[in-house]
Amino acid sequence: MATQAKRRRVAGLAGSEDPAPVASFLSWCRRVGLELSPKVAVSRQGTVAGYGMVARESVQPGELLFAVPRAALLSQHTCSISGLLERGGYAGGGGTPRRACGAGWGPNLFVSLRARRAAEPVGMGAAAAGAAARAAGPGLALEPLLCAVARAGPLGAPHVLVRAVGGAAPPEEERRRLLQGTGVPEAVEKDLANIRSEYYSIVLPFMEAHPDLFSPRVRSLELYRQLVALVMAYSFQEPLEEEDDEKEPNSPLMVPAADVLNHLANHNANLEYSPNCLRMVATQPIPKGHEIFNTYGQMANWQLIHMYGFTEPYPDNTDDTADIQMVTVREAALQGTKVEAERLLLYERWDFLCKLEMVGEEGAFVIGREEVLTEEELAMTLKVLCMPAEEFREFKDQDGWGDDKREEDSLTITNIPKLKASWRQLLRDSVLLTLQTYATDLKTEQDLLNSKEVYATLSWREQQALQVRYGQKMILHQLLELTN
Template sequence: MASRAKRPKVESAETPKNPEQKIEEALAQFLDWCRQSGLELSPKVYVSKEGTVADYGLVAKDEIEEGELLFSVPRSALLSQHTTTIRDLLKKEEAALESQSGWVPLLLSMMFEITSGESRWKPYLSLWPGFSTLHHPMFWSEEERNRLLLGTGVALAVEKDLLNIEEEYNSIVLPFMKSHPDTFDPRKHTLDLYKKLVAFIMAYSFQEPLEDEEDDDDDEKAPNPPMMVPMADILNHVANHNANLEFTPECLKMVSIRKISKGEEIFNTYGQLANWQLLHMYGFTEPYPSNTHEAMDIRMQMMYDAALQAVRTEAERKLLMEKWEFLTELEIVGEEGEFVIGQSGVLTEEELYSTLKVLSMTMEEFEEYKANDGWEEDEEEDDDLSSLANTVIPNLKPAWKQLLRNTVTMRLKSYSSGLKEEEATLANEETYRQLSKRERDSLQVRYAQKMILHRLLQLTA
């Protein structure tokens, strides 16, 4: 978040304010705005940059019991497409603003409010002057991403993001702004600002969960649009969090979910996210092994490539192709599909189990299996072993373990460095301390993923 505030338009003869003073003033103005907006903050907590893992955070002033209300935010204080000053315009042009991301209305709301001197959210938005402290890899150079994040999946995700952002801005946002010159100015509401706001919303927005109601309609409901929740977005994230955000018709409430000691930082959760996802979407990581949601992906196509390496004859190659096509038709594998491996085992168990089974079949077994459309008369053995937890993997059939091992070995080759290099850097405190934040975050992502892969190597030995 903010490390310095905007420079005043006019400098007086008074002593210039240092960055710390500006931060304190911005925070004081925000807290005053919160009170005026009906946001109620418990006397047991306070906002601070001291004693927090990163930037602003919420800290316990006194001991807090489980179930205590830490603060509540009235829905009138939320910043969304439904509360912004230009909400009527956005509603009127709703059809023209539809996009794959679904974020365009909020992004336009933010673009208008952030550049409006009269915005009622100005004290809130002033906490992030210029969005200069966004650490997302989308703001790194392409060379940095490729050098530090090769093999992690982050660089590819960022490339897709950047292409989608530019496409969305040029095809939807820019034409909309040009058709409403009294409200928007492309010279001020630029692609660069739009990109920063995408990262800001990615890192700080909230989406209200859909109501769990039975619906006879087979169509899936569209997710609720994102919204900005002042105060809630100040809380930092850890996997082992101590507070949760609750949604009610009148307000949003942050509630403690366990006892919190005096001086302890209060953490929300952004979801069950691996380090590569945290870095991609939020610009930070949790040092290994504190992230209990750590996981990594292996492209499904990589298992086919690993199986292909073991092929010795044209007949074997043709049979492998038929097996893969069959798995594709059953929608077990796909061109963009991925197997997800967590710390305690495979998270996409059904997909990986079925793929290992089919690719390891003899021709006769596959023909019988295919004739039954993927069903087997006696599934007792499959039911017993269909779990792919770490405790089960050593007991898999030798052919299955070998295929999995070959795939893992191939996946490890996608990185530019080895596990021993990462371990040496982490073990040397002086070396680690000299790394930049980008280098440290990238190292944490690579190391956590490689630890999962090397554990699989041990389990399939």
């Protein structure tokens, strides 16, 4: 969705842009019964990135911006090949990429590949795609439109995510250089490996088994990567009811119009789900000419750049976080051991924490600006690694039960200075080790940000990576001050 550099908000609506994509999209909306308020418009003008939605008139909280009938949504249950997917036993297993097919995204990728073929004979415009949909039958009502977005990007395909996991990916060396220590290079590499594995083990065999639906032209790993990027960036996850929290997540949905909105942590609109339709409703006053923002979720800058290819400049992203790898805390604790017996005891403590499912080799403690998002896990880890040996033996014999959490052991940000000295020291040492994983220090980042001339010479990728690094380091340095 948000695919280009974040720019200053500029008031205004229609401009010199080519009206064909928007006109075709709005025509399609009318055909499927999608109600767009006369107070809003889809436009490139006055948006932070690519296409977006802006207010033609002032909008008040609670006002309906648009409503999407459920018949216009695309999911594995509404597509033309839903029966085939069910009969073939493909319900979304696998791992493309992290948080993807395991949550039911896989069928939408097959739908996208099928849509790609359906739209090929009649061209790339959204109107032509609609003609292909009608020719192919009612079940393909949205698929060719999705295809048109994927191939031509008329409403702003997620180009940066395609660069992250798709065929035009920046070299590994560049990702490492710009984002070392942030967690992004590792996330991208894991995604690439999962995409490749699933394509050859599940996707390609499925397409080869149904050559009447999937032509050789769509049997491409590169195309599959780009469609993964598209579905990840554009899809929505319908929330579960409270009583269904233990169930598998609902299948992702492709929601037209909602996928045009850009993201802000301090968003002014929200998508509401009802039995008959999905409604985008204003949550704040929106002045005339201002952009309408949805939220893609509570996402740190490293997640935004990984999933969508942009960041919010510091300090705008109130959901930003920094990670301290769990094994880094173990490494910091090992620095304090002097003899082999102490090291062995520390590994025993670590194994016990693993048994309690408080830590793992690939896990991380997540620190926000105002709270520790993994408070329980970090508090227990500091407690077990710092407690006297005899106390640990007794604690282990009780399997960690019977422990009364004291207020002074609370790991809220404001309470960190009140922690036991041993806890604060271990946390401080862990932060220092984490800061060593970055290629530059905080002062270097501050100098770049404080010099408008130098910042302007940076490439788009360099600017976005700088925002990720700087936001994380500010959180980590805040921790350093609190543990002094």
